[in-house]
Amino acid sequence: MKHIILGTAGHIDHGKTTLIKALTGVDTDRLGEEKKRGISIELGFAEFKLPSGQIAGIVDVPGHERFVKNMLAGATGIDIVLLVVAADDGVMPQTREHLSICNLLGVKRGIVALSKADLVDEEWLEIVKEDIKEVLEGTLFEEAPIIAVAPLKGIGIDELIAKIDEIAAEVTEKKTNVPFRLPIDRAFSLKGVGAVITGTLWEGEIPADAEVSILPKKLPARIRSIQVHGHSVGKATAGQRVALNLGGVKANEIERGDVILPPNHLSPSYMFDAKLYLLSDAPRALRNRTRVRLHHGTQEVLGRVVLLGEEELQPGSSAYVQFRLENPIVPKYKDKFIIRSYSPIFTIGGGEILDSHPHKHKQYGAEAIEAMKILEDGKTEDVVKLVLEEEMAPLSLSSIVTRSELLHSEVKDALDCLMSSDKVVTLEGDSEILFMTAISYSELKDKIFSYLDDYSKDNPLSRGANKEVVRTRFLASLSPRVAEIFFNRLAEENIITQEGDVLKLHSKEGGLSEAQQASTDKIMALLQKDKFKPASFKEIMAEMGLKQSQLQELLKILVSEGKVERIKSDLFFPASAVVEAREKIISFLKINKKMTAAEFRDLIGTSRKYAVPLLEYLDLKKVTKRVGDYRVLAKEE
Numbered sequence: 001m002k003h004i005i006l007g008t009a010g011h012i013d014h015g016k017t018t019l020i021k022a023l024t025g026v027d028t029d030r031l032g033e034e035k036k037r038g039i040s041i042e043l044g045f046a047e048f049k050l051p052s053g054q055i056a057g058i059v060d061v062p063g064h065e066r067f068v069k070n071m072l073a074g075a076t077g078i079d080i081v082l083l084v085v086a087a088d089d090g091v092m093p094q095t096r097e098h099l100s101i102c103n104l105l106g107v108k109r110g111i112v113a114l115s116k117a118d119l120v121d122e123e124w125l126e127i128v129k130e131d132i133k134e135v136l137e138g139t140l141f142e143e144a145p146i147i148a149v150a151p152l153k154g155i156g157i158d159e160l161i162a163k164i165d166e167i168a169a170e171v172t173e174k175k176t177n178v179p180f181r182l183p184i185d186r187a188f189s190l191k192g193v194g195a196v197i198t199g200t201l202w203e204g205e206i207p208a209d210a211e212v213s214i215l216p217k218k219l220p221a222r223i224r225s226i227q228v229h230g231h232s233v234g235k236a237t238a239g240q241r242v243a244l245n246l247g248g249v250k251a252n253e254i255e256r257g258d259v260i261l262p263p264n265h266l267s268p269s270y271m272f273d274a275k276l277y278l279l280s281d282a283p284r285a286l287r288n289r290t291r292v293r294l295h296h297g298t299q300e301v302l303g304r305v306v307l308l309g310e311e312e313l314q315p316g317s318s319a320y321v322q323f324r325l326e327n328p329i330v331p332k333y334k335d336k337f338i339i340r341s342y343s344p345i346f347t348i349g350g351g352e353i354l355d356s357h358p359h360k361h362k363q364y365g366a367e368a369i370e371a372m373k374i375l376e377d378g379k380t381e382d383v384v385k386l387v388l389e390e391e392m393a394p395l396s397l398s399s400i401v402t403r404s405e406l407l408h409s410e411v412k413d414a415l416d417c418l419m420s421s422d423k424v425v426t427l428e429g430d431s432e433i434l435f436m437t438a439i440s441y442s443e444l445k446d447k448i449f450s451y452l453d454d455y456s457k458d459n460p461l462s463r464g465a466n467k468e469v470v471r472t473r474f475l476a477s478l479s480p481r482v483a484e485i486f487f488n489r490l491a492e493e494n495i496i497t498q499e500g501d502v503l504k505l506h507s508k509e510g511g512l513s514e515a516q517q518a519s520t521d522k523i524m525a526l527l528q529k530d531k532f533k534p535a536s537f538k539e540i541m542a543e544m545g546l547k548q549s550q551l552q553e554l555l556k557i558l559v560s561e562g563k564v565e566r567i568k569s570d571l572f573f574p575a576s577a578v579v580e581a582r583e584k585i586i587s588f589l590k591i592n593k594k595m596t597a598a599e600f601r602d603l604i605g606t607s608r609k610y611a612v613p614l615l616e617y618l619d620l621k622k623v624t625k626r627v628g629d630y631r632v633l634a635k636e637e
């Protein structure tokens with residue numbers, strides 16, 4: 001069954017609460033002060049059973065201009081607005097303001113209840129109806145039915161209920177295949193129960209045992225129980241009025257405006273990009289960096305509006321903007337918001353969030369405006385492509401979902417289309433697939449190719465460029481793991497060859513260059529001249545006139561080819577000498593069982609300077625092991 005929220009709107013004392021009582025039997029004025037003053041100050045709630053069996057939640061909002069911010073909190077998640085206009089007063093200031101708010105929030109369905117119809121004659125009633133039609137012209141409620149009612153006498157109530165039931169059937173079901181999101185409109189504590197919050201569940205489903213996060217405060221909590229209109233349930237579904245009993249948190253830590261979410265879903269932001277509409281009846285143009293009151297969900301924060309591409313926005317016009325806030329909110333792509341002037345306070349506009357976590361833009365940055373046009377248009381393929389273009393790095397499917405704030409299925413379908421048209425390429429790791437625009441991949445590939453080509457020309461004796469240096473130079477935003485996936489893709493395309501910790505162009509394959517071969521031959525000759533007393537690193541460097549880095553690279557080549565073994569940091573032996581020493585010491589120990597360092601020195605005809613490091617190397621390789629001042633076989637051969 002669908003879950004529907006019906007919200008009231010209208011001027012103070014036009015009979016909203018009385019009408020709700022006539023429809024549901026519930027008096028939504030719950031505060032003593034409300035009873036005393038005869039007006040709604042806070043939000044009221046009721047359950048409304050329709051003739052079709054459909055159940056709607058009713059949110060009764062205050063009409064006094066001082067409590068419009070409370071009305072805005074109640075307008076969160078409304079499916080149908082019941083605009084109440086008193087026949088004896090007609091359209092009043094808060095009628096217009098509430099209508100503008102509902103229009104800006106995108107509430108598409110509405111009914112006008114012309115209350116107190118018994119207090120005027122038919123002629124006056126028709127005049128008021130014409131006034132209302134004129135006010136509704138150009139809004140989402142232009143075709144809204146107008147029904148005259150007198151709740152205390154029961155006039156028009158049946159007709160109104162039938163119309164609500166009819167329109168309720170047109171409401172589409174809310175998203176339940178997404179993580180839940182519940183903006184809080186009340187938080188209080190009950191004796192013996194603990195912290196309780198209420199709100200309208202925007203999207204998703206909340207199970208009764210869920211672990212949750214309360215943002216923007218980042219408070220962890222757990223759900224103890226759930227009620228929907230006083231009934232305990234195992235889960236709450238999008239579109240329901242919900243009360244949650246929370247554990248692990250105190251009621252005084254929570255306030256209206258906070259949002260209940262699954263852990264690690266969405267994040268607070270002090271800034272967002274948006275399309276802003278300034279009401280045609282706004283008293284003046286909106287200048288760049290004007291301080292305003294922003295209403296998002298049930299939250300109100302102060303912030304400044306940065307107009308992009310212009311200095312001021314005229315009434316009745318729209319613009320791309322960036323909001324910079326004094327306190328964080330929890331925004332999401334395509335959310336609606338309202339702005340009110342800082343002082344005096346009245347509603348001046350609203351709009352739609354396009355990027356919930358943008359970079360700070362320059363006022364006349366053309367690229368930012370172009371990106372917002374794509375986001376406003378909302379074509380999934382274009383949005384996904386834009387996310388990949390902005391990152392300019394490989395992203396996983398889950399990362400694209402998080403960044404775009406689209407459904408997982410929507411992103412997957414978009415990627416399939418983009419890949420089929422060769423606009424996106426994949427990079428496949430052992431356990432994940434990463435995505436990148438074909439243009440970004442090609443540009444990055446060309447940069448790495450040019451770098452490695454230049455490197456090989458500048459360093460003819462080197463076996464290749466250090467992989468970590470290449471990563472930090474071109475893929476600094478990527479982890480080593482993701483960078484490795486990128487390098488593997490280049491290797492698959494025969495662009496590069498990877499050898500341990502170095503990279504070189506595949507085109508440079510086919511053995512050593514003439515310069516490298518000549519240099520390595522000379523190194524081998526110096527090492528083999530006296531195989532058990534090989535030339536030291538410094539001696540080779542001096543003899544050949546090489547830089548330290550050049551000799552290191554050449555020795556790495558010889559080690560990788562198995563011609564040389566590194567005994568310690570600056571001592572290298574010909575591999576054949578190490579094999580000969582190994583065979584000599586094994587033969588000796590099989591007969592004599594143990595050997596001193598001096599005996600090993602004499603056995604291979606060298607000095608202690610070379611014998612001791614070589615013995616320690618053989619220990620490391622588990623040929624021998626040290627026992628006191630002796631060496632023995634590490635294992636029986």
